[in-house]
Amino acid sequence: MAVAFSPNGGYVVTVGRRIFARHVPGELQQKLEQFRASGDVDVVAFTPEGGWTVVAGKLTWTRGVGGGYWTKLKELVRDGRTITAVAFNPVGWSQDRGYVIAYDGGYAAEAVPVEMRRKIEEFQAAGERVDALAFTPTGGWTVVAGRRSWTRNVGGPSPSYYEVVNQLLGEGQRVTAVAFNPSDYERAKGWLVLTDRTVRSSRVPSELRQQAVALGGATTTDVQRVRVQLLDVLCHDTEDVTGSDTFYLVSAVTAGSDVKAAVTRRQDLGDGQRGTFSADERVLYDGPIEPDTPLIVALGAFDEDAAKSYERYEEVVQAVKRGVAVALSATGNAGAAVAASALVDVVGALVELDEDDELGTRGFEVHADDLVPGTTTHVWTIKGRWGGGLFGWSTWHYTLRYSVTADV
Structure with a gap:
């Protein structure tokens, strides 16, 4: 599963080979259609400036990212690694091009918080697979790995992202994808979480929430x-x-x-x-x-x-x-x-x-x-x-x- 917001109001949600995308670059839409014919789409992520990447097994495509990300991603895929999550750091993006790639048994990162690196290492050392990585538009971040999670500087009104993720993990659900909505983020603090059973969200387009539920055959505990x-x-x-x-x-x-x-x-x-x-x-x-x-x-x-x-x-x-x-x-x-x-x-x-x-x-x-x-x-x-x-x-x-x- 994957969910991602573009900085210009677009969004993508994927569940296996099922995909929904709105207001995204035509080339990305074409690659999503092409890749899903060969297998599950595992990762979709946008940079703060609208660059993007998509990973589906051994298939990858990246546009407008720069830095060392593309070289490292190709190397990992060539070595047979399974990519589980990708996120781009908005802090200092224009200069540093910070990224983090989680894969089976390890991770690769440049210009991301030291604490984030340590948490990934801690969770993977405990035998957990990193299922979700995400940055907020203001530089907050989250790591979710199996039964564990860590969040820094996300905030938001109660029930906040932090509260909901911990509730879901406490119920035994597996969080499979997370994304923060950049639209009016300073005020709204919007987010969406996919699990193996449910969809939870706050301040995201209703169309995206409905499609996430429909694609996954999941339930939603959002208030009606x-x-x-x-x-x-x-x-x-x-x-x-x-x-x-x-x-x-x-x-x-x-x-x-x-x-x-x-x-x-x-x-x-x-x-x-x-x-x-x-x-x-x-x-x-x-x-x-x-x-x-x-x-x-x-x-x-x-x-x-x-x-x-x-x-x-x-x-x-x-x-x-x-x-x-x-x-x-x-x-x-x-x-x-x-x-x-x-x-x-x-x-x-x-x-x-x-x-x-x-x-x-x-x-x-x-x-x-x-x-x-x-x-x-x-x-x-x-x-x-x-x-x-x-x-x-x-x-x-x-x-x-x-x-x-x-x-x-």
């Missing part, structure tokens, strides 16, 4: 469905200096199409009191989530001071839906921060005459690639202060709990 629900709210300190607050929450949620908005019932809460949410208002979203489209959630917490905002429920809901949808559309679906700001602007205008007080806002995004199956609980701390009125300074402090449940 998500549920976000409110749990409870605890009042530590009321905003109203004369007594309890009348707390309510306005929400707006979208998974890339229509915006769903809602207003919870009003709850009179004093210091130390906990409020709950009824069954019909608890669930903010329960449905599918697409790999390339985040679920956007915007929340606004308010204290009703005068008029009956809940009696204007439908007016608030429809206005929030329109306002958030327009804001997201105008900014190219810019995300949760835009949605939360639009929600507050709309609700603020509606309740201005009611003299309701804004306690806080929160916007967050849920990405399928960042989730693992199961439920996680999150806490939103709502705190603030204002002053200058008849009663001087007023402070408030709430904690609201909500959960995100992910299903495959």
